[in-house]
Amino acid sequence: MIEVDGLAVAVPARPLVDGVSFTLPAARTLALVGASGSGKTTTALALLGEHPPGARVTGRVTVAGHQVAPGQPPPPGTVGFIPQHPSAALNPVLRIGTVLRQLAVRHGTCVSEALGKARLPDDRDFLRRFPHQLSGGQQQRLVLAHTLLAKPSVIVADEPTTGQDAITRAEVAAELSGLGVAVVLLTHDLGLARELADHVVVLKDGRVVESGPAVLDAPRSEYARALVTARARTAETRMEPVPLLEIAALGTEILREVTLDVARGERLVVVGRSGSGKTTLARCVAGLRPWTSGTVRLAGRPLPRSPRRRSRADLARVQYAFQDARASFDPRRAVVEQVARTAVRLRGLAVPAAREDAFESLAALGLGREAARRRPDGLSGGELQRAALARALLAHPEVLICDEITSGLDPITQEEVLNLLTDLDVTLILISHDLSLAAMIADRVAVIHEGRLIEHGPAAQVLHRPLHPVTRALTGLPEESPFVP
Numbered sequence: 001m002i003e004v005d006g007l008a009v010a011v012p013a014r015p016l017v018d019g020v021s022f023t024l025p026a027a028r029t030l031a032l033v034g035a036s037g038s039g040k041t042t043t044a045l046a047l048l049g050e051h052p053p054g055a056r057v058t059g060r061v062t063v064a065g066h067q068v069a070p071g072q073p074p075p076p077g078t079v080g081f082i083p084q085h086p087s088a089a090l091n092p093v094l095r096i097g098t099v100l101r102q103l104a105v106r107h108g109t110c111v112s113e114a115l116g117k118a119r120l121p122d123d124r125d126f127l128r129r130f131p132h133q134l135s136g137g138q139q140q141r142l143v144l145a146h147t148l149l150a151k152p153s154v155i156v157a158d159e160p161t162t163g164q165d166a167i168t169r170a171e172v173a174a175e176l177s178g179l180g181v182a183v184v185l186l187t188h189d190l191g192l193a194r195e196l197a198d199h200v201v202v203l204k205d206g207r208v209v210e211s212g213p214a215v216l217d218a219p220r221s222e223y224a225r226a227l228v229t230a231r232a233r234t235a236e237t238r239m240e241p242v243p244l245l246e247i248a249a250l251g252t253e254i255l256r257e258v259t260l261d262v263a264r265g266e267r268l269v270v271v272g273r274s275g276s277g278k279t280t281l282a283r284c285v286a287g288l289r290p291w292t293s294g295t296v297r298l299a300g301r302p303l304p305r306s307p308r309r310r311s312r313a314d315l316a317r318v319q320y321a322f323q324d325a326r327a328s329f330d331p332r333r334a335v336v337e338q339v340a341r342t343a344v345r346l347r348g349l350a351v352p353a354a355r356e357d358a359f360e361s362l363a364a365l366g367l368g369r370e371a372a373r374r375r376p377d378g379l380s381g382g383e384l385q386r387a388a389l390a391r392a393l394l395a396h397p398e399v400l401i402c403d404e405i406t407s408g409l410d411p412i413t414q415e416e417v418l419n420l421l422t423d424l425d426v427t428l429i430l431i432s433h434d435l436s437l438a439a440m441i442a443d444r445v446a447v448i449h450e451g452r453l454i455e456h457g458p459a460a461q462v463l464h465r466p467l468h469p470v471t472r473a474l475t476g477l478p479e480e481s482p483f484v485p
Contacts, residue, residue, distance in 0.1 A: 001026040007059035017206040029183040031197035035410040036382020039206035049073030064153040080147030084159040086139040090131035097127030103149040118145040135275025137168040230411035250294035256451040269438040272448035286320040316346040319397035323404040325388040329376040336372040339391040361390040403431040
């Protein structure tokens, strides 16, 4: 079904992929794993005949009997692509049903069947929605439905469980395992790779360092062992008893009177299913979204609902690192200039001083000067995520809100970022679906479900002795099970 032999892709500045080879039979799954920038996406996009502008490509790629080369992609519908951030692939101005019906007519397929395989409803209310009215998990499944309507022989899935809660992740895994087509899985979720992949290819700096069916269970190379064993250290808490952030009866069209205090120096992890209201809560606190009722206080002083009404000091004190880092950067400007802009706007630094501060902040997160001078399209998703974090930290905030910022990172980079976060002298609010992350970093955990705060307390209590059935489901405990001691 897929044969890749000696694939090499190089841009003028550096090689991206060097001598990658693998084969994948029909109806089997292959996982490409490795650190951000290892060449996973470049390799996968070669299956579609896509390469970076100006790249030199050598080697041989064959998909479903079709030779693929730059300018010679396989026939339409042969390869389906599910991107890491599904919102980028959805038309924001067309209703869901309109796009699905257009695709079904083009390929002679059935909308209801595709939605059923993607575990989405096919009722009129759902089909009349726009993409922005769906949760991240629903958007991911909608892109899968789009892909299935084309009846592909191969599906390339780029981080399909990024930012998904445990329940949705299990649903996505079940969907991918039952498609009956060849699947190339790009993932940092090693548990998902173990669960789905018949063969695993480990990439580092564009080269294959190890491949085989049992790589993740018995890694031979030092690099693969580092991926499998990476764990962030647990930092000693520096939480003070005095609340820094006070959220009282906060209400929106999604949130239902959420009341929550966050102490100075606390690390709070907010968890819940996709669409539960976690990100809405975080955006309200950061001033990125207005609310209809309730208050948000920082150090005893009410914060305005709108960012336009917040002072420069208010904006600097509460910073937000976005889940979709690529969408938060201007594609036409160097990354370091955009990071430096934070220090210019919110701290009043002159441009040269701000640029040097930006270089230092980026270097602390593993991005050297050469990478920092590139435009966003010259960095991997993981590298851009680190750049987004550096940009937020350059404001010297008191409260740092991180929305799934580790979900697109490989285990080694995730460990590095989490270790950095635990060392920061800042109140940290982490929006996450990763309960293992919460166990490592959180002082307290808050669980949001259908816009309500359903459980809140010390991390050990919420994660190991949950009271609410939804929390039990998220932690993998059956609803009727007794408390775990």
